[in-house]
Amino acid sequence: MRTHRWVERNLPAGDRIHRAEALRGGWTSQMWRLDIEGAGSPYSLVLRSFVKPFYVQHAxxxxxxxxxxxxxxxxxxxxxxxxxxxxxxxxxxxxxxxLMSLLPGSIRLDDSDIDRKIALLARQLVAIHRLTVAESARPRTYQAWTGPDRVRIPEDTARPELWRRAVEVIRRDPPPYRPCFLHRDFHPGNVLYSGNGADLVITGVVDWVETSWGPADLDVAHCSTAVALLHGVPAGMRVAEQYLAAGGALGEDHLYWRVLDALAFAPDAEKVAVPWREVGRSDLTPAVLAGRLEDYLEALFDSIRYCSISSS
Incomplete structure (x- = not known):
């Protein structure tokens, strides 16, 4: 009742909560759709509440x-x-x-329209990174979500050398970068769509609690890893290509940021898989995700090798 009263104090005079419905797909918090009625037309809001001890502590x-x-x-x-x-x-x-407004659209984690989704994700990231933010309003400097001594390597991996090589990549200092405004947790699970096929559009970007100031490569890397886990390695590898095609700019040493992000998902991406399975992706078992994560790391190293051969 405390929360109910607080919500209604934040509504226009005379408006009241008519119905509350739990929303699926969240991992860090409970999400509720609140349908509001009053003197004017009905509308809906979203209530985000932290209930897990870790997130309550940092709320x-x-x-x-x-x-x-x-x-x-x-x-x-x-x-x-x-x-x-x-x-x-x-x-x-x-x-x-x-408490915030309800955005139109829905999360789309299936494989349909994947090429258009990747292009739209890339364009949206470019728009976010191009935001001009006064120095006084800039968010905190980005934080890495793993480190060389914190990586959890899969115990049953058949490619231990691949993991050791990846860990060595992030053992050095981060490469220099031109900082910009980052969403920091930009991936298909935090994007809402409407329409289908050629009419597919992004109607919302949610979950801004990790917003940071840092390298564009890090947002692109995070989206790339998530797309690779959801839709396969080739799709994940196309995210950076589409970002560049949309006018974005990446650093010369992009391998560091992409490996840094991928290793934060180790050993099997189960943390993100839970909400993904809740919205229908029951195929994303720990074994499937662990295999895709390894294949993605290998593809990253192969892409560097190919670039080296092409430039020689």
Whole structure:
């Protein structure tokens, strides 16, 4: 009831919650669709609440950051939700919570229209990275989600040398980069679509709690890894190509960032697979994802080898 009362205090006078429906596909938080009725036309909002102990512990920073970013994005063309209220310290709600508008569209994690999806993802990333942000409003500097001594190598891998080589790539200092505005967790599970085929469009980008300031390569790398896990290695390898075709720019040493991101999913990407399976991708078993992750790492090294041969 505390949360219910807080939500209604953030609504226009006379508006009330008519119905609440749990949304699927989230991993870090509980998501609720709230249908609102009142004097005007009915509308819907989304309530995001952190309930897991780890995220409750860090909720003040995460939800405050997301609220700040949603305010910043309100004056841009990025299709992000509108902020309606935030209680990052659970002063008024049962759990740390953020209230925002419901964006149109839905998550599409199936293999249909995959080429168009990749092109749209790449174009959306370019638009995000091109945002001009005043120095005083810039988010925190990016944080790496793994390190050479934190990588969990699959115990039953048949390619241990591949993993050792990958770990060595990230053992050195990060290469220099030109910083820009990053979503930092940009992948198909955080993008909403409407339409099909040639009419397919992105209608929303969600989950801005990890927004950072850093190399464009890192956002591209994260999207590439996720697409490879969801749709196969060839599809994942096309993300960077489409990003460049859309006018984006990547550093010369992109291997570091792509390996850094891929290793954060080790050993079997089970962390992200749980919400993916909840929305229909039951085929993404730990064995399938572990195999795709290894194949993706190998493809990254093969691409560098091919480039070296082509330039010689």
């Amino acid at each position: 003040l920073g995460l939800l405050t950051r997301e609220a700040d970013i949603l305010r910043l994005l309100a004056d841009t063309d990025v299709p992000a939700a509108r902020l309606h209220g935030v209680d990052a310290s659970a002063e008024h709600c049962a759990h740390p919570s953020l």
